[in-house]
Amino acid sequence: MNVLHFINAFFSDSAHWHGYDGIPRRLLEHIQYSLMALGIAAAIGLPVGLLTGHTGRGGNALAFLATAARALPSFGLLVLMFVLLGLGLLPVMIPLVVLAVPPILVTTYEAMRSVDPSPVDAARGLGMHEAKILFQVEVPVALPLILSGLRSAAIQIVSTATIAAYVSLGGLGRYIVDGLYQRNYEKVVGGATLVAVMALVTLGLFWTVNRVAVSPGVRRSG
Amino acid sequence: MNGFFDIPSDLQHSYLGLIGLHLKEALLPVLAGLLIALPLGQLCVRFRWLYPPVLGVTTVVYAIPSLAFFVVLIDYTGQSEITVMIPLALYSLVLLVPAIVDGVRSVPQETLAAATAMGFGPVRRYVQVQLPIAVPAIIAGLRVATVSSISLVSVGTLIGNQGALGNLLADAMFYHRPALAVNSVVTTAVLAILMDAALVLVRVLLTPWMPRGTRSARRAPRDDSARPEPAALALKDAVR
Numbered sequence: 001m002n003v004l005h006f007i008n009a010f011f012s013d014s015a016h017w018h019g020y021d022g023i024p025r026r027l028l029e030h031i032q033y034s035l036m037a038l039g040i041a042a043a044i045g046l047p048v049g050l051l052t053g054h055t056g057r058g059g060n061a062l063a064f065l066a067t068a069a070r071a072l073p074s075f076g077l078l079v080l081m082f083v084l085l086g087l088g089l090l091p092v093m094i095p096l097v098v099l100a101v102p103p104i105l106v107t108t109y110e111a112m113r114s115v116d117p118s119p120v121d122a123a124r125g126l127g128m129h130e131a132k133i134l135f136q137v138e139v140p141v142a143l144p145l146i147l148s149g150l151r152s153a154a155i156q157i158v159s160t161a162t163i164a165a166y167v168s169l170g171g172l173g174r175y176i177v178d179g180l181y182q183r184n185y186e187k188v189v190g191g192a193t194l195v196a197v198m199a200l201v202t203l204g205l206f207w208t209v210n211r212v213a214v215s216p217g218v219r220r221s222g
Numbered sequence: 223m224n225g226f227f228d229i230p231s232d233l234q235h236s237y238l239g240l241i242g243l244h245l246k247e248a249l250l251p252v253l254a255g256l257l258i259a260l261p262l263g264q265l266c267v268r269f270r271w272l273y274p275p276v277l278g279v280t281t282v283v284y285a286i287p288s289l290a291f292f293v294v295l296i297d298y299t300g301q302s303e304i305t306v307m308i309p310l311a312l313y314s315l316v317l318l319v320p321a322i323v324d325g326v327r328s329v330p331q332e333t334l335a336a337a338t339a340m341g342f343g344p345v346r347r348y349v350q351v352q353l354p355i356a357v358p359a360i361i362a363g364l365r366v367a368t369v370s371s372i373s374l375v376s377v378g379t380l381i382g383n384q385g386a387l388g389n390l391l392a393d394a395m396f397y398h399r400p401a402l403a404v405n406s407v408v409t410t411a412v413l414a415i416l417m418d419a420a421l422v423l424v425r426v427l428l429t430p431w432m433p434r435g436t437r438s439a440r441r442a443p444r445d446d447s448a449r450p451e452p453a454a455l456a457l458k459d460a461v462r
Contacts, residue, residue, distance in 0.1 A: 002297050003297055067369070067415070068415070070366070070369045070370065070414070071369055071373070071410075071411045071414035071415045072373070072407065072411050073373040073376045073414075074373060075377045075379070075385075075388060076376050076387075076391055076406050076407040076410055079391040079392075079394060079395065079406075080394075080404060080406075082395075083400040083403050152284075155285045159285070159287030159288065159290075160287070162289050163377065166380060173289070176289055176290070176293055176380075177380065179293075180293065180381065180382075185296075188296075189293065189294060191290070191293075192287070192289070192290030192291075192293050192294050195287045195290045199285040199286065199287060200282065203282070
């Protein structure tokens, strides 16, 4: 296994563990980009998805928007923004947010639509007002699906934040891009491994959140 | 738009040539993914215990970043088109298996029983009853796979100009010509939208019994409200 040999070489080299181009620093940068993008995308996607899902209006418009946004190539958008706006966080954030909003939006909408209407009617009959129905009846039932939308958005962001290195920002992509230019294959494989591990850790995090946040009753019926 | 379609000669392709290359690199993997996903999905439907682990593996595979995937493959397949296509095929496979399983499972039990009672063998039942009813779900999966595949080919630029239209992005930076980046993004997006529309058309042609609205197009077949009707109509078709 050639690749394993490269991975081993990369991680056992102590030069990779400290300093400006050290793993901890690059990892923190990557996490920073990812969290920021996910935060912005969730701030856009969740409220819109919850409201449209709750009222049941605008599903077609959402689906159309999502298709249009999906058609935009993230990597192309990144380079285009970089060429137009120059160096900075903004050209990286725009493609990441465009990438992450559709899955959050569409899944949240679908999740809200898939909630069994009878408890919602019962809540209305009990005299709950709309906001309370939304947050105490619908969201808890729809939570597993909403989380799965957030999860796929988060994983796509973590994967795609790698290409920020191509337009001279930091993050774990640095190792891959620099390694390719320096013909240093050990560095490339090391960087790729780090990103893959981070994506899997993200998966694990969401699985944990799912265990903690979703009510046991919902999990049983699901 | 002076010279908007003039492609720098280092890319070795004309504008149309790049489009052709891009489509080849994006669509062949989706096709390969579909061909593998159909039998795999059928296995998951047949043996229920197989599905959860397969679902777990697909989630993990989908979490592997495309760039990381490309560079690890360089060691085996070099800086070539095939290096870009293998991960894309895997991503398509991962998207299509759940779509196929959901679609085939959405076929009502009585429909299957009726087909069996009419003397359909398992193969004929699969081809003439289960697959047609699963078509909307499969096409929904294919749409996502195709669009994301077309978008991801561009990343191949990073491993030595294997990104078809994405290579324009590298040149946009080398030559300081933003127009090339605009060209790349717009062309890729238009390609994705056209392919998406083509798939919708295919679904309309393949499922003449479905209502013509967009209502049931994007739905994963999780809601059974829209299902019995096409199934019943499909049954009538089968009876004829």
